[in-house]
Amino acid sequence: MIKINPDEIKIISQYIYQITGIALDEKKAYLIETRLSGLIDEHGCKSYLELYHKAKQDAGRTLERKIINAMTTNETLFFRDHSPFELFRHKLLPELIDKRTSKSFPNSPITLRIWSSACSTGQEVYSLAIVLRELLPNQTKYNVKLLGTDISDKAIAQASYGQYNKFEIERGLDRDKLERYFHPNGSHWKIKDDIRAMALFKKLNLMEPFNSLGKFDIIFCRNVAIYFTLEDRKKLFNRIADVLEPDGYLVIGSTESLTGICPRFEPQRHLRSIFYQLK
Amino acid sequence: MGTLKILIVEDDPVTLSLLAKRLRKEGFEVETTHDGDDALRRIAGEPFDVVLTDLLMPGETDGMGVLENIKRLYPHTEVILLTGYISVESAVEAMKKGATDFLTKPINFDELIIRLNKIDDMRALIKAATDLRNAMEVTEKSAADTIQELEIMLSEFRSAFSEVRDALTEPHTHSQDRIDKALNILQPLVN
Numbered sequence: 001m002i003k004i005n006p007d008e009i010k011i012i013s014q015y016i017y018q019i020t021g022i023a024l025d026e027k028k029a030y031l032i033e034t035r036l037s038g039l040i041d042e043h044g045c046k047s048y049l050e051l052y053h054k055a056k057q058d059a060g061r062t063l064e065r066k067i068i069n070a071m072t073t074n075e076t077l078f079f080r081d082h083s084p085f086e087l088f089r090h091k092l093l094p095e096l097i098d099k100r101t102s103k104s105f106p107n108s109p110i111t112l113r114i115w116s117s118a119c120s121t122g123q124e125v126y127s128l129a130i131v132l133r134e135l136l137p138n139q140t141k142y143n144v145k146l147l148g149t150d151i152s153d154k155a156i157a158q159a160s161y162g163q164y165n166k167f168e169i170e171r172g173l174d175r176d177k178l179e180r181y182f183h184p185n186g187s188h189w190k191i192k193d194d195i196r197a198m199a200l201f202k203k204l205n206l207m208e209p210f211n212s213l214g215k216f217d218i219i220f221c222r223n224v225a226i227y228f229t230l231e232d233r234k235k236l237f238n239r240i241a242d243v244l245e246p247d248g249y250l251v252i253g254s255t256e257s258l259t260g261i262c263p264r265f266e267p268q269r270h271l272r273s274i275f276y277q278l279k
Numbered sequence: 280m281g282t283l284k285i286l287i288v289e290d291d292p293v294t295l296s297l298l299a300k301r302l303r304k305e306g307f308e309v310e311t312t313h314d315g316d317d318a319l320r321r322i323a324g325e326p327f328d329v330v331l332t333d334l335l336m337p338g339e340t341d342g343m344g345v346l347e348n349i350k351r352l353y354p355h356t357e358v359i360l361l362t363g364y365i366s367v368e369s370a371v372e373a374m375k376k377g378a379t380d381f382l383t384k385p386i387n388f389d390e391l392i393i394r395l396n397k398i399d400d401m402r403a404l405i406k407a408a409t410d411l412r413n414a415m416e417v418t419e420k421s422a423a424d425t426i427q428e429l430e431i432m433l434s435e436f437r438s439a440f441s442e443v444r445d446a447l448t449e450p451h452t453h454s455q456d457r458i459d460k461a462l463n464i465l466q467p468l469v470n
Contacts, residue, residue, distance in 0.1 A: 081419075081423075166354045166355075167405070169354075170354075186376065187374075187377035255422045255423045255426050259430055259433050259434075266434060267434050274427045
């Protein structure tokens, strides 16, 4: 594997920051090497600098997309951590439906807008869709908009296709859910059409404006801000506050905190989970 | 040196005993059966890492049936198909259905053993990844509990502090009353 030198680390990490918002320091040289060495070989580059120049010169941005795909972490699983989905099922969704029902006209469908802001290969979105399906059997009464976004077009493509290998399936899905919501497709499993139809996937860099997505009732922003600088985290959660309905809910990763990040949010406890609401 | 537990399904007794002997010599734990239906009964009783099955067998369940049932019920079990003649179509079909590999007869034992060792390596890697993930989950859970506890505590402190500020700056109140009120607010936070 070609070694990266200190000058290259500066240039490459600055470039990665520009295109992804991911903050890397000199200590993360190994991460750049392990993630990008494949592209170095694939493009016949002799150094990381050469790869950088190739990426900058590529007007079609294909190489830039490949670098984004390589540098972003897609660690995810169905019902990751369990507790956010229990929170969603037992607290957020019932409470939200209650609030929206009292506001809407009788017999008109209730709109629920949910955003999984760093959805990776789609597991979080489909886990939410499954909970929605189980909790709201009468889908015609509700107009559910479930949006999944991610910076990696490769991850979004897989999410959109909704197909998973046996390792991905094994993580977090019990037999019953697997058979109810997926169908076998060769050695893979594919999400069933009715669950797939509940979700919409889009490529989005959280460092860029997202006001145009509209407002959301529930936002999941889990385990993505950890890769950003403190300043960028502050900006991100402030912009998330802008697109959250005044009585909406925000769920962040179980080891993340908003203390000192965004004073507009207030933590609330429900059993063993925490969620945030605007003050 | 293999650590895999293997079930061989083969209706030809000579091939069956030859295979079993050779794989046992390599250190694999080997069991045998001569038909597909019995194979499915055996798998239901105990887990196998690998099932080596002949494609064409008499009886209700042929090799493809064994494959289908295993992949449906025991996705962790790897299936290698053995066949006298394999067409591209049936090979593709087998791989689509989740077969790990297929080998044509007469069996090249060296090749078979290389493939089994690859499966062994892969399973060791999967186990390492699973162990690592479990360790990470334990650490993450414990970190999450601490962080969430602190998050709530800090939020309570903040709101108490702003109450204290209001109490201390309340107009038209005697200074001792203001202090008493502030101390009252702080009391539950001190313990």
